[in-house]
Amino acid sequence: MAKKWRDGKGGLTVRGEREQDGGTSVPLEIAASYRARTRGLLGRDGIEGALMLTPCSGVHTFRMRFAIDVAYLDKNFSVVAVRTMRPGRLGLPRLRARHVIESEAGAMERWGVVPGARLTVRV
Secondary structure (H helix, E strand, O other): OOOOOOOEEEEEEEOOOOOOOOOEEEEEEEEOOHHHHHHOOOOOOOOOOEEEEOOOOOOEOOOOOOOEEEEEEOOOOEEEEEEEEOOOOEOOOOOOOOEEEEEEOOHHHHHOOOOOOEEEEEO
């Protein structure tokens, strides 16, 4: 049975290449309601950590003030694709994506978020 997500705060862990690596921990905002997903990062000048949109398979950056990194996740929180999007762009939806993580441009690379990586979300 699928988890029922709610708007709120949480944490995101990006596992290192070796299992004994503790991984990188990142503050996370969760946008699960229609209203929170629609607003996303609009009207902000940046974000501390990341924003998870769920359910979600595609995003846009119209009316955004800064470039963002977008990670598309499947139902098991494995990264399907990672893209950097400038303001005013429409991203293609990913068929296998169930969740999207957004952060400031450059953050995903620093955290080690790459296709095939497995992420853990804490609420």
